[in-house]
Amino acid sequence: MSFLDLKNVTKIYPNGTKAVHETSLSVDEGEFMVFVGPSGCGKSTLLRMVAGLEDITEGDINLDGKLINEVDPSERDVAMVFQNYALYPHMNVYNNLAYGLKNRGIDKETIEQKVNDAAKLLQISDYLQRKPSMLSGGQRQRVAMGRAIVRNPKIFLFDEPLSNLDAKLRIQMRLEIKKLQQKVGVTSIFVTHDQVEAMTLADRLAVINNGIIEQLGTPIEIYDNPKSLFVAGFIGSPQMNFLDGNIKNKTLSAEGFEIKDIDSDFEGEVKLGIRPEHLSQRENSLINLKVDLVEQLGSDNLVYGQLKDKKDFCYRCPGNLTIEKGADLSLNIENNKYYIFDKSTGKRVN
Amino acid sequence: MTRFITSSFSHLILLIGILIMVVPVWMIFASSTHTSSMINMNGLQILLGDSFYENYLRVLLYQGGFFKEITALKMFFNSFIMATGVAILSVVTSLMAAYALVYYRIKYATLLFWIIFITILVPLELRIFPTYSVMAELNLVNSYFGLIVPISASAIATLFFRQFYKTVPDELLESAKLDGANTWRFFVDFLIPLSKTMIVAMLIFMFVFGYNQYLWPLLVTTSEQYWTVVMGLKMMSGSIVHRFAFVMMSMVPPILIIIVLQKYFIKGVFQDK
Numbered sequence: 001m002s003f004l005d006l007k008n009v010t011k012i013y014p015n016g017t018k019a020v021h022e023t024s025l026s027v028d029e030g031e032f033m034v035f036v037g038p039s040g041c042g043k044s045t046l047l048r049m050v051a052g053l054e055d056i057t058e059g060d061i062n063l064d065g066k067l068i069n070e071v072d073p074s075e076r077d078v079a080m081v082f083q084n085y086a087l088y089p090h091m092n093v094y095n096n097l098a099y100g101l102k103n104r105g106i107d108k109e110t111i112e113q114k115v116n117d118a119a120k121l122l123q124i125s126d127y128l129q130r131k132p133s134m135l136s137g138g139q140r141q142r143v144a145m146g147r148a149i150v151r152n153p154k155i156f157l158f159d160e161p162l163s164n165l166d167a168k169l170r171i172q173m174r175l176e177i178k179k180l181q182q183k184v185g186v187t188s189i190f191v192t193h194d195q196v197e198a199m200t201l202a203d204r205l206a207v208i209n210n211g212i213i214e215q216l217g218t219p220i221e222i223y224d225n226p227k228s229l230f231v232a233g234f235i236g237s238p239q240m241n242f243l244d245g246n247i248k249n250k251t252l253s254a255e256g257f258e259i260k261d262i263d264s265d266f267e268g269e270v271k272l273g274i275r276p277e278h279l280s281q282r283e284n285s286l287i288n289l290k291v292d293l294v295e296q297l298g299s300d301n302l303v304y305g306q307l308k309d310k311k312d313f314c315y316r317c318p319g320n321l322t323i324e325k326g327a328d329l330s331l332n333i334e335n336n337k338y339y340i341f342d343k344s345t346g347k348r349v350n
Numbered sequence: 351m352t353r354f355i356t357s358s359f360s361h362l363i364l365l366i367g368i369l370i371m372v373v374p375v376w377m378i379f380a381s382s383t384h385t386s387s388m389i390n391m392n393g394l395q396i397l398l399g400d401s402f403y404e405n406y407l408r409v410l411l412y413q414g415g416f417f418k419e420i421t422a423l424k425m426f427f428n429s430f431i432m433a434t435g436v437a438i439l440s441v442v443t444s445l446m447a448a449y450a451l452v453y454y455r456i457k458y459a460t461l462l463f464w465i466i467f468i469t470i471l472v473p474l475e476l477r478i479f480p481t482y483s484v485m486a487e488l489n490l491v492n493s494y495f496g497l498i499v500p501i502s503a504s505a506i507a508t509l510f511f512r513q514f515y516k517t518v519p520d521e522l523l524e525s526a527k528l529d530g531a532n533t534w535r536f537f538v539d540f541l542i543p544l545s546k547t548m549i550v551a552m553l554i555f556m557f558v559f560g561y562n563q564y565l566w567p568l569l570v571t572t573s574e575q576y577w578t579v580v581m582g583l584k585m586m587s588g589s590i591v592h593r594f595a596f597v598m599m600s601m602v603p604p605i606l607i608i609i610v611l612q613k614y615f616i617k618g619v620f621q622d623k
C-alpha cells in the first residue's frame with residue numbers, strides 16, 4: 001500500500017450533486033501530485049476529503065497505513081494551504097505559525113525554534129510581529145506556507161494557492177513551492193486549474209473531469225500520450241487543434257486532406273488532434289493555412305489562421321521566422337505526431 | 351467660502367442640539383448644589399452654589415425607605431451588581447447561543463433562531479407574572495440571582511453575534527481544525543477575539559439595559575435591601591435638592607461604563623482595520 005491511498009472514493013453532496021465518482025488513486029511518500037481540471041470538476045472536493053473537511057460518501061482513504069475515513073481533521077496531521085490563505089487575522093505572523101504547535105502541546109522553546117526555522121526558510125523572519133493585514137499578497141502566501149511547513153505534517157494539501165497572485169509573483173512562488181517541497185520532502189497534493197502550473201510542479205498529474213480522473217501520469221506522459229479528447233485539449237498551450245474526420249480502411253479523410261496507413265483499426269467518425277508545435281512548413285504538405293494573425297512571443301510565434309473549410313487553426317513556429325498576415329502556409333505534421341479520438345466516446349484510437 | 355458657510359451652519363445646528371440636551375442637565379446639577387430654601391424661593395439655578403458636599407453626602411448616606419434601612423450607596427451597589435450581572439451573563443449566553451446556532455449541526459437551527467428572535471416582540475412586561483411566579487417558586491425573590499437571571503437572555507445580542515459569526519469565513523474554521531483546534535478552542539481562540547469589539551459594545555448596551563430596569567426589580571424585591579437606583583428615584587422623598595443630587599448621581603455609572611469601555615471599543619475597531 002502506498003503512502004496515501006484512495007479507494008473507490010465517491011462524494012455526493014447533501015443536495016444531490018455528485019462531485020467525485022468512484023475515484024482510486026495512490027500517492028507515494030514524498031511525491032508531488034497535482035490535480036488539474038476545469039472549474040467545478042471536483043478537485044477541491046477530493047482534496048477536502050483527504051483533509052477531512054468533507055465527509056466521504058463511499059470508499060476508503062488510507063494515510064500512512066491507517067484508515068482515516070472517520071478521523072477528525074484535527075487528528076489527521078495534514079496541513080492545507082487555502083486559496084485565500086485563511087490566515088488568522090487577529091494573530092501576528094509568529095502566532096499564526098505557532099498556533100498549530102501550541103495545540104499539540106509542544107513546549108515553548110521548541111515552538112520558537114521551529115517557527116524561526118520555518119520563517120527563515122520562507123524569508124518572513126522580518127514580519128513575525130506583524131498582523132496578516134499588514135502584509136502583501138506574496139508575503140501572506142509565504143505565511144500560509146509557513147503555517148503548513150512548521151508542523152511537519154504527513155501531507156501538504158494546496159488548493160489553488162497561487163490564483164490570487166499576479167502573473168509574475170505566481171511564477172516565482174511556483175518555483176519556490178517546488179524547491180521547498182523538494183527540500184522538505186513532504187508528500188504534497190496541489191490543486192490547480194492552470195495547466196502550466198500543473199505541468200511544471202507535478203511529479204505526477206491527475207487530470208480530472210466531471211468527478212473522474214481521466215488520466216494519471218507524469219506530465220510528459222500526459223502531454224505526449226493523452227488518452228482522451230478531454231485530456232488532449234486540456235493539457236498543452238496553446239491548445240491542440242482538433243479537426244473532424246472519418247476513417248475508412250486505415251485512411252483518415254479530414255476536410256481538405258487525407259492521411260493514409262494510420263495506425264488504427266477504428267472505422268467511423270473521429271476527431272484528429274494536432275499540436276501547434278508539432279507542425280513545420282514544407283512545400284506541398286497536407287495542411288494549407290491562411291494566416292489571420294501572428295502573436296510574437298519572442299522565442300516563438302503563434303500563427304493563427306483558417307484552413308480551407310474556415311476552421312480555426314494554430315501553428316507555433318520559431319520566433320526568427322517572419323510570417324506575414326494573409327500568407328498561405330503549407331504545413332507538415334512532424335514525425336506523424338497526430339492523435340485520433342473516437343468522436344462519440346472521446347477515447348484515443350491510435 | 352460656501353464651504354465655510356455650510357460647515358459653520360452645520361456646526362451651529364450641532365451646538366444648538368448640544369445646548370438643548372445639556373442645559374437642563376446642567377440646571378439640575380447647578381440647582382443640586384444649592385440649599386433647598388434657595389431653590390424653593392428662586393427656582394432652578396444656572397450657577398453653582400456651595401452646598402455640593404453637604405447635599406451629596408447626605409443623599410448617599412441617608413437611611414431611606416419605609417423601614418429606614420437602605421442608603422443611596424447601597425442602591426448604587428445593588429444597581430451595579432445587577433447591571434454588571436445582566437451585562438456579563440447576557441453577553442456570555444448570547445455568545446454561546448449564537449455559536450451553537452451557527453457552528454453546530456443543529457436541525458432547524460434557523461427556525462430555533464427565529465423563535466429566539468420573536469421573544470424581542472414579547473416585552474418583559476408581558477411575561478412578568480409568569481416569570482415572577484417561577485422566581486417565587488424557586489425561592490429567588492429578594493436575591494441578586496432573581497434580579498439578574500430572568501432578564502439576562504438577550505435575543506438582540508444573540509442576533510448580533512449570530513450575524514457576525516455568519517460573516518466569518520469557513521476557511522478560518524477549517525484552517526483552525528487542521529491546526530488541531532477543537533470546537534471549544536475555536537470559540538475561545540478565534541470567535542471571541544474576533545468579536546471583541548462587538549462584545550464590548552454589547553456589554554455597554556446590556557449594562558445600561560440592566561441598570562435602567564424598573565418594573566422587574568420592583569416586583570421581585572420586597573426587601574428594601576435589594577432596592578436599585580432606578581427604584582430609588584421613584585421612591586425618593588425629601589427635599590428637592592436631595593432628589594436632584596440623587597438624579598445627578600444616578601447618571602454616573604452608565605456614563606462611567608461607557609467612558610471606561612469605550613477605550614477598548616475604539617481600540618478594537620482600529621486594530622481590526
Ligand SMILES: Nc1ncnc2c1ncn2[C@@H]1O[C@H](COP(=O)(O)OP(=O)(O)OP(=O)(O)O)[C@@H](O)[C@H]1O
Nearest residue numbers: 013015017019038039040041042043044045046193
Ligand atoms: N457544499 C456543496 N454543496 C453542494 N455542491 C457542492 C458543494 N461544494 C461543491 N459542490 C459542487 O461539487 C462540484 C465540485 O466542486 P469543487 O469545489 O470540488 O470544484 P473544483 O474542481 O474545486 O472547482 P474550482 O476550480 O472552481 O475550485 C461542483 O459542481 C460544485 O457545484
Ligand SMILES: [Mg+2]
Nearest residue numbers: 043044045159
Ligand atoms: Mg476548488
